[in-house]
Amino acid sequence: MTGTEILYFPSADACYLRKFDANIVESGPDHVILDKTLFYAEAGGQPTDTGMLRWDGGEARVWKVTKEKGVIKHYVDKLPPSGQVHGVIDWDRRYAHMHMHTSQHVISGLVFKIYGARTVGNQIHSDHSRVDFQPAAFTPEDLKRIEDECNAVFAAAKPVTIFEEDRIAVENRVDDRALMDLIPKSIKRLRIVKIQDVDYCPCGGTHLRNTSEVGRMHITESRSKGKETDRIVYELL
Numbered sequence: 001m002t003g004t005e006i007l008y009f010p011s012a013d014a015c016y017l018r019k020f021d022a023n024i025v026e027s028g029p030d031h032v033i034l035d036k037t038l039f040y041a042e043a044g045g046q047p048t049d050t051g052m053l054r055w056d057g058g059e060a061r062v063w064k065v066t067k068e069k070g071v072i073k074h075y076v077d078k079l080p081p082s083g084q085v086h087g088v089i090d091w092d093r094r095y096a097h098m099h100m101h102t103s104q105h106v107i108s109g110l111v112f113k114i115y116g117a118r119t120v121g122n123q124i125h126s127d128h129s130r131v132d133f134q135p136a137a138f139t140p141e142d143l144k145r146i147e148d149e150c151n152a153v154f155a156a157a158k159p160v161t162i163f164e165e166d167r168i169a170v171e172n173r174v175d176d177r178a179l180m181d182l183i184p185k186s187i188k189r190l191r192i193v194k195i196q197d198v199d200y201c202p203c204g205g206t207h208l209r210n211t212s213e214v215g216r217m218h219i220t221e222s223r224s225k226g227k228e229t230d231r232i233v234y235e236l237l
């Protein structure tokens, strides 16, 4: 079986699609595998999309989507019959994740540029997110500067572009903040999310097409996680 085609992959514009038609390839006891999907499978700090699968005479709630050994599984409260389904994602939830994910790249890119600290962990939620930086020991003045510079990027309306690049080219970049060791060696082509001159990072997530959509960021908390690691928690206003 070839993998599920991921419909939001090719571009930032594709991240705005909300509905799709697909065929059921396989059904498990509580999940289905589709030939294509718009549902984001939880990974890399971005939570699962939720939504509905509809068919002639019925519908099922998709409450979780995972990627297990490369296979995308849509967990449903009711199994659809074999054949075609119409998928609809819960847009408010997804759009909130897009805001958070793009703003996370902005803060990660800026902190790498200003302080040379890499992002070693992150978790996005609909209403707040956290990012762990290393090596870092931020002062209150640093946090104010990070918040101000992030908000300047949002106000500057920077375009977000998504494209593929050879792994070798990515590894040779000097401004790459990614932890390339974490990406399996077998992957030779990488999906890149680039925010003009602010950030460049391999990522499989869903993103806004312009930083102006973010609005404003507010850092609510920062604390040491030990090992020269500082965690920043923020919300969007």
Ligand SMILES: [Zn+2]
Pocket: 044, 101, 105, 202, 203, 204, 205
């Ligand atoms: Zn990302």
